[in-house]
Amino acid sequence: MSQPYISIVIPVHNEQEVLEILYQRLTTVMDQLGKPYEVILTNDGSTDNSTAILNDFVKRRPNEFRIIHFNRNYGQHMAIMAGFENVRGEIIITMDADLQNPPEEIPRLVAEMEKGHDVVNTHRMDRQDNRWRLLVSHAHNWLRKKMIPSLKMEDEGSMLRAYRRNLVDLMVASGESSTFITALALTYAANPAEIGIKHEERAAGTSSYSFYKLIRYNFDLITNFSLVPLQMFTFIGISVSILSLLFVIYLLIRRLVIGPEVAGLFTLFAIAFFIMGLIIMGVGILGEYIGRIYLETLKRPRFVIREIRQQQEG
Ligand code: UDP
Ligand code: MG
Numbered sequence: 001m002s003q004p005y006i007s008i009v010i011p012v013h014n015e016q017e018v019l020e021i022l023y024q025r026l027t028t029v030m031d032q033l034g035k036p037y038e039v040i041l042t043n044d045g046s047t048d049n050s051t052a053i054l055n056d057f058v059k060r061r062p063n064e065f066r067i068i069h070f071n072r073n074y075g076q077h078m079a080i081m082a083g084f085e086n087v088r089g090e091i092i093i094t095m096d097a098d099l100q101n102p103p104e105e106i107p108r109l110v111a112e113m114e115k116g117h118d119v120v121n122t123h124r125m126d127r128q129d130n131r132w133r134l135l136v137s138h139a140h141n142w143l144r145k146k147m148i149p150s151l152k153m154e155d156e157g158s159m160l161r162a163y164r165r166n167l168v169d170l171m172v173a174s175g176e177s178s179t180f181i182t183a184l185a186l187t188y189a190a191n192p193a194e195i196g197i198k199h200e201e202r203a204a205g206t207s208s209y210s211f212y213k214l215i216r217y218n219f220d221l222i223t224n225f226s227l228v229p230l231q232m233f234t235f236i237g238i239s240v241s242i243l244s245l246l247f248v249i250y251l252l253i254r255r256l257v258i259g260p261e262v263a264g265l266f267t268l269f270a271i272a273f274f275i276m277g278l279i280i281m282g283v284g285i286l287g288e289y290i291g292r293i294y295l296e297t298l299k300r301p302r303f304v305i306r307e308i309r310q311q312q313e314g
Contacts, residue, residue, distance in 0.1 A: 002036050002063075003036065003088060003089075004036045004037050004038040004064075004088050004089040005035045005036045005037065005089055005090055005091065006030070006033075006035055006036070006037040006038075006089050006090075006091050006092075006093060006106075006110065007037070007038050007039075007040060007083075007087035007088060007089030007091070007092045007093070008026070008030070008037065008038070008039045008040065008092075008093045008094075008095065008106070009040050009042070009080055009083030009084060009087065009092060009093070009094045009095075010022075010039065010040070010041045010042070010083070010094070010095055010096070010097050011041075011042050011044055011076045011079030011080050011083070011096070011097065012041050012042060012043050012044060012046060012050055012054065012079070012097045013044040013045065013046055013050075013073060013076070013079070013208045014046045014047060014048045014050060014205070014208065015046070015048075015050055015097045015098060015205055016046075016048045016049040016050050016053060016205070017203070017204035017205040018097060018098050018099055018202075018203045018204050018205055019050060019053045019054065019057075019097065020053070021099060021203050021204075022097055022098075022099055022103070022203075023057055023060075025099065025102075025103045025104070026039065026103040027061065027064070028103075029103045029104055029106055029107065030064075030103075030106070032107075033106070033107055033110065035110075037064060037089065038064055038065070038066060038087075038088060038089060039057075039061075039064055039065050039066070040066050040067075040068065040083040040086055040087065041054055041057070041065070041066075041067050041068070041083075041097070042067075042068045042070065042079035042080070042082045042083050043067060043068065043069045043070060044070050044073050044074060044075070044076070044078070044079040045070050045071070045072040045073030045074070051069065054067045054309070055067060055309050058309045058310060058311070062310075062311035063311065065310075066086065066308065066309065066310040066311075067308070067309040067310070068082050068083065068086060068305055068307075068308050068309075069305065069306045069307045069308070069309070070082070070303055070304065070305060070306060071304045071305075071306040072304075074302070074303040075217075076159075076208075077178075077179055077180060077181050077220075078177070078302055078303045079303075080094055080181050081171070081172065081179075081181070081302065081303070082303055082305060084168045084171060084172050085172050086308070087165070087168060089165065090164070090165050091110060091113050091162055091163075091164065091165070092162065092163045092164075092165060092168045093106055093109060093110075093160070093161070093162050093163075094159055094160065094161055094163070094181065095159060095160045096159050096160070098202045098203060098204075098205060098207075099200060099202070099203040100128065100199060100200055100201070100202055101158075101159060101160035101197070101199070101200075102197075102198050102199075102200055104198075105160060105197045105198060106160075108195065108197070109122075109160070109161070109162040109195075109197075110162065112162070112193050112195055113162045113164065115193070116191065117164075117191050117192060117193040118163070118164040118166070118167050118189050118190055118191050118192065119161065119162070119163055119164070119167060119185050119186065119189040119191075119192040119193070120161060120162040120163075120192070120193050120194070120195060121153045121154075121158075121161055121182070121186070121192055121193065121194040121195075122155070122158045122160055122161055122194065122195055122196065122197045123153075123154035123155035123158055123194065123196055123197070124155055124157075124158045124196075124197060124198075124199035125196040125197065125198060125199065126198070126199060127199050128199050128200055128201040129199075132211075133207075136211075136214060137157060140218050141155070141156075143222075144156065144218075144221065144222070146228070147222055147225075147226040147228045147229070148183070148221075148222070148225045148226045148228075150225075151183055151186060151225060152186070152192075153182065153183075153186060153192075153194065154194065156180065156182045156183055156221065157182075158182070158197070158199075159181075159182070160197055161182060161185075163185055167185055167188050167189060170188045171184050171185060171188070175302070176224070176296070176302075177295060177296065177300075177302040178220045178223075178224065178292055178295065179220070179224055180220055180221040180224055180225070183221060183224070183225050184224075187225075219288050223288050223289055223292055224292075229285045229288075230285065230286070230289065233282045233285065236278060236282075237282075240275060240278070
């Protein structure tokens with residue numbers, strides 16, 4: 001098998017409707033580019049017909065296609081990570097399977113990499129997602145910029161990106177089980193570039209992300225790259241303590257000057273509930289971090305590969 005120059009890594013979770021179009025458009029673009037390439041698709045615990053369709057790609061294109069089958073669903077980022085563990089190319093491209101990232105943009109990414117960058121970040125121009133997705137995304141981006149100011153990128157959810165091999169090896173070596181690839185890459189990058197790319201509507205099928213899954217995913221990003229939520233609670237704690245102290249002093253003086261206070265019961269309730277709410281939220285945030293620390297200390301494998309389908313050597 002000849003050494004590929006470009007490796008394309010694609011996570012797949014229940015994408016039976018789009019895989020054939022993906023295959024056609026991707027191979028057309030890559031054949032035209034004329035550089036040796038491989039395509040690694042990670043089947044992230046699909047329960048539809050994706051498994052069979054993917055295996056068929058290896059039969060049709062044994063020189064280019066390799067399929068990694070997980071034993072169950074581990075999420076998009078772990079699926080990409082498994083692809084990273086197995087790449088052989090020098091330039092690694094990640095993209096979504098649903099064709100929201102047009103394969104026709106790949107040559108531009110490669111050209112940008114060849115200018116000497118070790119990462120090419122992207123932002124989606126004219127994003128084609130439904131309204132509530134855009135809303136969640138805008139809110140999240142705003143929060144993310146506040147929480148992780150060091151993360152200099154427009155759009156961390158844009159998955160069509162290019163990485164130099166040494167960066168991919170570093171990401172694999174980091175061994176984390178809940179991470180966010182696009183942000184992780186930037187912590188190792190020396191010379192990143194950023195370009196705008198086209199974004200399309202999902203070719204077919206439905207998004208794997210529910211609202212709940214999206215929230216979990218964003219917590220992964222924040223907890224992995226920022227301690228701001230924890231530190232914020234220290235400050236809130238200090239401020240609330242100071243205010244309460246002032247309040248107590250005021251009540252004391254008031255009692256000495258005017259006499260004991262009887263009314264104001266509901267104000268007291270309101271203040272108490274507000275502070276209790278803060279405490280519960282603080283405990284929740286602590287839990288987000290501790291839960292992840294716990295998972296890392298278990299040292300379980302990040303994912304289990306059931307099988308790798310590829311051309312038999314020799
Ligand atoms: N994906 C995956 N595992 C998951 C969820 C999604 O491998 O648990 C893949 C999915 O097949 C697609 C990419 O990740 O290739 C992005 O997912 P999707 O299009 O559902 O997300 P959206 O575009 O709605 O953010
Ligand atoms: Mg999508």
